[in-house]
Amino acid sequence: MTAVEELLARAHALGSDPRNTNFAGGNASAKATANDPVTGHDVELMWVKGSGGDLGTLTAAGLAVLRLDRVKALVDVYPGVDREDEMVTAFDYCLHGKGGAAPSIDTAMHALVDAPHVDHLHPDSGIAIATAADGPALTERIFGARVVWVPWRRPGFQLGLDIAAIKAAHPDAIGCVLGGHGVTAWGESSQECERNSLDIIRTAERYIAEHGRPDPFGPVLHEPLPQEARRRRAAELLPVVRGLASTDARQVGHYTDTPEVLDFLSRAEHPRLAALGTSCPDHFLRTKVAPLVLDLPPDAPLEEALARLRELHARYREDYAAYYQRHATPDSPPMRGADPAIVLVPGVGMFSFGKDKQTARVAGEFYVNAINVMRGAEALSTYQPIPEAEKFRIEYWDLEEAKLRRLPKPKPLAGRVALVTGGGSGIGAATARRLAAEGACVVLADRDLAAAEKVAAELGATAHRPQDVAVAAGVDVTSEEQVQEAVRQAVLAFGGVDLVVNNAGLSLSRSLLETTLDDWDLQHDVMARGSFLVSRETARVLIDQGIGGDIVYISSKNAVFAGPNNVAYGAAKADQAHQVRLLAAELGGHGIRVNGINPDGVVRGSGIFASGWGANRAAVYGVEEEKLGEFYAQRTLLKQEVLPEHVAAAVFALTAGDLRVTTGLHIPVDAGVAAAFLR
Incomplete structure (x- = not known):
């Protein structure tokens, strides 16, 4: 197999299992030599998942292809974290040929780490360790020297330098836990890299299962409504909630009542944890900084629930605008919208919203990931996501704004x-x-x-x-x-x-x-x-x-x-x-x-005409049934069928x-x- 074939096989194997990474989350890379058609000499290249792709369905067209020597040369011109954003545009000068997909913000991590194969993933178990208040100690306790803790840093060139330095300083390590974020693993072969990634993920899963508290979300306060009543209430609430969530822009909705969601919303600690918001950048970019949570029991009268949702929505918009004002700088992009992407209703489930059904569904899936992360972190320690200011820096990052600008123009009926x-x-x-x-x-x-x-x-x-x-x-x-x-x-x-x-x-x-x-x-x-x-x-x-x-x-x-x-x-x-x-x-x-x-x-194509109406009308007009369309056309002004x-x-x-x-x-x-x- 070629390096690209091995990379795609590894990406599909890892990305097809939601325990390993979320949809469109994480990335994988491979380095190998290839012939440069201009010089005729071999050149070292890196193939890495491009911006916005999904590991589970990745194709060769979704890979960015870069000259490794040129990416490494950027170390000498790196202007520092204050000008971090400039480095993504610098990757354009490192592309090989047409370069394939647009390089992602994690490109530097893959290029600078001294290993032929690198995976960066967002597994729930790994992020649970990464968001635990005592994450560094937990990492050492769970993995020993095999996996190293990396303090939170916004994704980018400096994070790539940090991980490269850690890899160099710990030659026996197979990977690292990125504070508040996820995990990274490496290997000399594609197979070894995949094994190391799965080793980190499964070891974290086992440790949480064996050592975690059985009820990390606290006691049950309200049991979920029975399925029929639950879905009936969801159908009564959803149109109103969708209208509220569409205040700034029309949204499509998705309803989730999986056991993980219903259990979380039945427990005493869900208001506290939901207010803390998500941590992994992939999560909060899709779920927003925090969800809207209905603070009424499942058996509250419908009109009371609707009235309270309207009140909470108005407050959410005020709070989101205040969040924007707290952290926005003169260079920040305009506020994109103050409506919630996630609405949680105890006893009923979760409503998630997006510009289309896939976006709405994936937002809900990411919040389920966040629930799993919170469960793991609370089972072992205390859930401690990255600070609000850091969330804002990523949500309103110039690079995120550039990604949004690359999206195709919405179709005329999008969101309908x-x-x-x-x-x-x-x-x-x-x-x-x-x-x-x-x-x-x-x-x-x-x-x-x-x-x-x-x-x-x-x-x-x-x-x-x-x-x-x-x-x-x-x-x-x-x-x-x-x-x-x-x-x-x-x-x-x-x-x-x-x-x-x-x-x-x-x-x-x-x-x-x-x-x-x-x-x-x-x-x-x-x-x-x-x-x-x-x-x-x-x-x-x-x-x-x-x-x-x-x-x-x-x-x-x-x-x-x-x-x-x-x-x-x-x-x-x-x-x-x-x-x-x-x-x-x-x-x-x-x-x-x-x-x-x-x-x-x-x-043509008419069910009515095919069911006998056509034969009858043909008889009425004295024409053959198969020529009925032509007959109708000839009696029109335009003579068209x-x-x-x-x-x-x-x-x-x-x-x-x-x-x-x-x-x-x-x-x-x-x-x-x-x-x-x-x-």
Whole structure:
């Protein structure tokens, strides 16, 4: 295997186990000689995980490639810790060829340590030792001379110099514990480096298990609510909390009720420990300096809990602004936002927030890491994270600001959560695809759960976790209980709902005399009643969130056009069309816009047409069924066939922001049917 292949194998082995390091946390490197195509001579290179990558899924493209001689030469021009930030830009002059990924702040640590292979990891057990009040003594007691304590220092060039000096002074050491931060290990081979990393991590785990206090978080004060009651309360709280957390910028939510979280929140010491905040830079950059903690018992009345959360949120924003003012300098970046990223509710669990689902989920995972760290530190000693001023220096570091500037521009629907009924096929599936492509999280609600799951899997196929993009919910929209449950699933999956597409429908082509009462009731139940139920239940969430939103009805040309053999379908669609007007008038005061789309002749990909409607309409018009789309196209002004994607484009146009002051509108998507012009 080449050095790069060995490095990637080691990174995957270490990064695939959350006990070793958190998502996108830590880095690994390898040094080896390679040919310089310019001189034809061998040159010593270092390959190291680039900024923002994840060890568990690292590829060669995610490695920064540097000339080792040039990185080491930076020692001679290092201007000192006061000008630490300049060294990251200096790495650009050390890249080999195009250099690969952007070098991270830990590059110096890997380059300056005199070992061919180096790992820097953030294991919960290692950080527990690193954040213990007597961390230096614990390190010596647990590891002897094999692992050396390094006092806290902000990541950067000086930390690399410190660790290099420790490695030189302790030739028998296999690694070190970085105060407040994590662990670093090294080896002569990739295999030895991996063994040393795991040796440090597993030894710390065993010591905590064998010597730690059994109840480091204190006695249980309140047992968690039973699962059903817990999830019901979470769904009631989440929209309001998401709205509060979106005061500065719209956020997607994630709900966690794992045993670690519920146990922590049930114990007496959780308020004290939560107030101390997290310690590892990777943790607090995602969880913020501290979480918001609801200080009420699990059985507190809902309205009391909501009122208290609003009070605590206002106080959190004041406290965060004061934290910024305490530590900001004239050169500090502007305050990014004062809303919490983590909200803890005893008996219920944790709500975490981010600009998208992955960011929200990972923030929650990092706080679970922090809980594990606090448990280990309190079991052996006292949890003592790095000082607040140091947290601020990293949170508002120029290098962190530069990393944020490198992020791609958000997509138009980023941060939005869409619920699409009838999402398993036809217009619904096309709409879901478009909304997901534009950055939205999507809930596909369909009576055919398997079809909805297939589309959801397609939408999330390229994501780290498919559920971060789309989830499926089986629902018959005629059932009040099933609609309520589908909306609850949407809230628990993504924190709320912002964009609702009432698309579920069916049609039976019958003349007036052939239309039975069952025919009439079925079509009105699915479209008129179903749209009403979905709009009512999602409107509750939209109002609770307090950040506006969109409801879009996929109505029909038949809502305004009178055609033959269509009385039940046309009447149901007319009902939907008027719901648009009624709800636009009622919900506008909440910033909720309600609009409609009137398609016609959407044959290809249509579940309605495939279920018999197409054959019936073809018979009515005297054409072959397979040519029905062409027939519809020829009777339009534009002579074009209407596809599901055209309807999806109209949904996007209504909801992406350019029509932000438009409500109560019906948009024809019919290629031009003069008889259906709105008057």
